[in-house]
Amino acid sequence: MPSRKFADGEVVRGRWPGSSLYYEVEILSHDSGSQLYTVKYKDGTELELKESDIKPLASFRQRKSGSTSSSPSRRRGNPSRSRSRSRSPGRRSPARRSPARRSPGRSPGRPPKSSHQPASAAHRADITEIRKEVLEVKLTPLVLKPFGNSISRYNGEPEHTERNDIPHKTPQEKFHLSQDSSYVSTQYSLRPRGEENKLKEIEFQEEEVITKGPASLRTFEVPAAQTKDLEFGGVPGVFLIMLGLPTFLFLLLLTCKQKEPSLLNFPPPLPALSGLWETRVFGAYLLWFFVQALFYLLPIGRVVEGTPVADGRRLKYRLNGFYAFLLTSAAVGAALWWGVDLHYVYRHFLQFALAALVFSVALSLYLYVRARRAPPSQLSPSSSGNVIYDFFIGRELNPRIGTFDLKYFCELRPGLIGWVVVNLVMLLAEMKFQNRATPSLAMILVNSFQFLYVVDALWNEEAVLTTMDITHDGFGFMLAFGDLVWVPFVYSLQAFYLVHHPHEVSWPVACFIIALKLCGYVVFRCANAQKNAFRKNPTDPRLAHLKTIHTSTGKNLLVSGWWGLVRHPNYLGDLIMALAWSLPCGFNHILPYFYVIYFAVLLVHREARDERQCRKKYGVAWDRYCQRVPYRILPYVY
Ligand code: NDP
Numbered sequence: 033m034p035s036r037k038f039a040d041g042e043v044v045r046g047r048w049p050g051s052s053l054y055y056e057v058e059i060l061s062h063d064s065g066s067q068l069y070t071v072k073y074k075d076g077t078e079l080e081l082k083e084s085d086i087k088p089l090a091s092f093r094q095r096k097s098g099s100t101s102s103s104p105s106r107r108r109g110n111p112s113r114s115r116s117r118s119r120s121p122g123r124r125s126p127a128r129r130s131p132a133r134r135s136p137g138r139s140p141g142r143p144p145k146s147s148h149q150p151a152s153a154a155h156r157a158d159i160t161e162i163r164k165e166v167l168e169v170k171l172t173p174l175v176l177k178p179f180g181n182s183i184s185r186y187n188g189e190p191e192h193t194e195r196n197d198i199p200h201k202t203p204q205e206k207f208h209l210s211q212d213s214s215y216v217s218t219q220y221s222l223r224p225r226g227e228e229n230k231l232k233e234i235e236f237q238e239e240e241v242i243t244k245g246p247a248s249l250r251t252f253e254v255p256a257a258q259t260k261d262l263e264f265g266g267v268p269g270v271f272l273i274m275l276g277l278p279t280f281l282f283l284l285l286l287t288c289k290q291k292e293p294s295l296l297n298f299p300p301p302l303p304a305l306s307g308l309w310e311t312r313v314f315g316a317y318l319l320w321f322f323v324q325a326l327f328y329l330l331p332i333g334r335v336v337e338g339t340p341v342a343d344g345r346r347l348k349y350r351l352n353g354f355y356a357f358l359l360t361s362a363a364v365g366a367a368l369w370w371g372v373d374l375h376y377v378y379r380h381f382l383q384f385a386l387a388a389l390v391f392s393v394a395l396s397l398y399l400y401v402r403a404r405r406a407p408p409s410q411l412s413p414s415s416s417g418n419v420i421y422d423f424f425i426g427r428e429l430n431p432r433i434g435t436f437d438l439k440y441f442c443e444l445r446p447g448l449i450g451w452v453v454v455n456l457v458m459l460l461a462e463m464k465f466q467n468r469a470t471p472s473l474a475m476i477l478v479n480s481f482q483f484l485y486v487v488d489a490l491w492n493e494e495a496v497l498t499t500m501d502i503t504h505d506g507f508g509f510m511l512a513f514g515d516l517v518w519v520p521f522v523y524s525l526q527a528f529y530l531v532h533h534p535h536e537v538s539w540p541v542a543c544f545i546i547a548l549k550l551c552g553y554v555v556f557r558c559a560n561a562q563k564n565a566f567r568k569n570p571t572d573p574r575l576a577h578l579k580t581i582h583t584s585t586g587k588n589l590l591v592s593g594w595w596g597l598v599r600h601p602n603y604l605g606d607l608i609m610a611l612a613w614s615l616p617c618g619f620n621h622i623l624p625y626f627y628v629i630y631f632a633v634l635l636v637h638r639e640a641r642d643e644r645q646c647r648k649k650y651g652v653a654w655d656r657y658c659q660r661v662p663y664r665i666l667p668y669v670y
Contacts, residue, residue: 036062037083038069046071047085054087259416263425263641270424274509278389281521284626285382288528293623303382310383317387323363324445327356329436338497339567343409347430349437349497353444353490360449364456377454378461381528385521392516396423396509399438403427403506412506426506439507442515443496444489450520452486455479458527466534473537474616478526481549481613488557495564500642526617526624535618542616549612556605559594563602566590581660583653591660598663600642603635607665639664 038044038059046057057071068080264270286300287293302308333352340346368374377384400423403411412429415422431438459471459479466472471479489496496502501511537545565572570580570588579596580588594601610628617624643664647654664670 036064036069038062038086038088044071044089045087046073046079046081047087056089057081057086059086259414261644262416262418262421263414267418267420270421270510274424274513277513277518281385281389281517282382284522284525284623285385285528288525288623289532291532293529293533293621295622295626308382308386310380313380313383314387314390317384317391320450321391321446324356324360324449325436325441327359328352328441328445330355336494336497339503341410341429342413347432347437348435349440349494351493353493354487356445357449357452357487357490360453364453374457374460375464377457378531381521385517388517388521389513392509392512395438395442395516396512399431399507399512400427402431406431412504414504415506422506422508424509426508426511429506430502431507439511440496440502442507442512443501444493447515447517447519448486448489451523452483454520454524455482455527458524458531461531462527462534465531472530472534473539473542474535474618475527475530477537477542477545477616478530478613481609482523482527484549484553485609488553492557492560492564495560498564498567500638500645504645522630523627525627526613529617529621529624533617533620535616535620537616537618545612545615548615549609552605552608552610552612554605555594556602556609559601559605562594563590581653581657583650585649587650589650589653589657591657596661598665598667599658599661600635600639600665603639603665607632607635635665636670 040059040061042059044057044059045054047054055073057073060070060072062069063080066080068082069086071079071081071086073079262269264273282302283299286302287295287297290297290300328350330352331350332355333350335348335350337346338349364374400419403415403422404427406428410428410430412426414425415427416425426439430440455478459475462468462475463471505511562575562578566575566578567587575593577593578590579592581591582588590596598604607628610631614625614628622629650657
């Protein structure tokens with residue numbers, strides 16, 4: 033029989049769901065089946081909490097000024113970690129804090145400080161007391177939210193919004209809030225302004241005390257929000273993926289250069305290390321990466337906010353990917369004009385792939401090591417605490433060096449822009465090897481289709497901020513390798529194939545392929561644009577005709593328009609486009625179709641991952657959406 037740690041009637045600290053705040057609670061009961069404790073907060077709210085969300089009072093009381101701590105970060109004396117532990121949702125970063133707001137804001141009617149108490153300790157005692165009062169007031173209205181109570185219902189909802197059949201509970205009934213409810217409290221605060229301001233003032237004072245006061249003034253211990261639900265086959269799965277993908281990459285590239293590039297043939301021998309590694313090539317790769325980083329830092333382009341992160345903040349992102357692309361195009365154009373030999377990239381293609389691989393592994397190591405010191409609120413919800421798994425999936429959600437967001441930068445810059453340059457290199461190589469004055473129609477189609485895809489992604493750069501990559505997955509080997517190696521070296525496979533395997537495309541066939549590409553593009557772009565516009569502003573008048581389902585998180589789901597056709601219309605469009613990229617290569621070999629096959633597998637798996645997350649997030653509302661829109665990607669088929 034599973035044991036329980038806390039007894040009925042025991043007074044402990046319980047974490048408020050979706051936040052890093054702990055309150056005093058009394059244990060009422062324990063359910064041995066679900067392993068949940070029913071606890072009662074001081075204002076009478078009853079909740080069910082996991083054991084990991086409950087801490088003995090003693091673990092907080094020990095943290096007095098000057099006391100020693102068993103926390104490794106404390107022993108390392110890491111100030112950033114200790115500060116962030118006391119962070120509450122919605123707190124602004126110190127850099128943005130107004131000095132005027134730092135005045136001591138003691139509650140009226142509180143007794144003056146005792147003369148024999150040290151000033152900072154008395155001050156802190158006051159703050160803790162006031163903070164507790166305000167936080168307790170904060171509890172009551174927020175708990176109404178998840179059940180669609182009229183006070184908390186999102187008031188910007190379109191008139192034709194459908195309601196969920198979420199059972200309304202009586203105030204006496206206890207309930208369980210998921211971690212995901214944090215989004216509600218961060219997005220739609222229900223506290224009266226006065227209380228909000230009072231709370232902020234108190235928080236500011238507290239942080240000031242923490243900054244200036246004696247060593248340890250942390251109040252709450254925050255556990256890391258890590259998952260036990262491992263994806264990709266868990267630790268053995270990700271281990272095999274990390275070994276398998278780089279191996280497969282070189283197999284593809286070596287096979288593609290063969291006269292008979294059949295994947296069924298015996299794999300071509302791997303060149304000696306001297307033929308795979310060249311330091312000059314690695315230097316050229318580093319130059320490419322850092323020039324892109326320089327373009328990213330240019331103060332041009334709009335700055336926008338991303339979706340709220342775990343502690344309620346919205347990170348800022350500069351949208352200048354398209355400018356970076358223009359600057360890169362100008363630089364490549366100038367290089368060609370001055371006679372720089374781009375054929376160098378083709379001749380050293382394998383070396384460039386290895387350089388990118390080495391760089392992505394080094395970057396992943398750096399990301400993992402720095403993430404060990406990241407505060408729990410900045411960990412990715414997909415991280416698990418396991419070294420191998422977290423190295424792969426990424427431990428930290430949005431690793432930044434100052435304002436430089438490493439994941440956001442890698443998502444769309446070095447790899448994606450690099451893909452266009454690689455395609456151009458292949459086009460020039462085709463003309464050279466096949467003695468052509470102009471590129472073949474097949475090569476022009478492949479180049480222009482993929483060029484359009486990249487330009488579209490950069491033009492609509494803001495859309496990346498609502499993708500799973502940014503909002504859910506951490507930054508680790510999976511994205512570093514995917515963005516920096518897989519995209520430029522595998523997505524360019526059709527162009528690479530055409531260099532040595534010419535294929536003549538007739539104009540009627542070309543027209544059909546172009547129509548297919550445009551059709552895929554319209555589905556892909558319109559579906560993504562519709563969802564992004566809706567997420568940005570659910571009351572956008574241009575979306576007023578669309579039907580939505582209300583969800584308990586305050587966010588709604590579209591059930592008509594593109595998102596009423598299938599549950600992932602954007603994936604459908606993407607797959608149609610992928611097919612159009614491969615068709616110009618003819619049907620002699622499967623290699624140019626590798627991308628479509630791989631992409632279909634990726635998107636089916638990705639759809640299943642997203643489905644799991646959405647079901648967790650939206651519960652019964654997601655089930656209703658699935659009933660209304662039964663097909664996932666392909667209407668009437670899947
Ligand atoms: P999506 O852009 O499809 O985002 C999924 C999220 O959209 C869900 O988690 C949910 O988030 C929201 N959502 C789902 N259904 C609805 C609905 N009915 N109404 C409103 N919101 C809804 O996922 P991805 O990040 O996987 O893909 C983004 C794009 O990138 C796609 O076009 C995809 O094809 C492309 N892609 C390309 C790859 C490539 O290698 N070329 C690889 C992967 C993706 P919430 O409710 O929290 O907002």
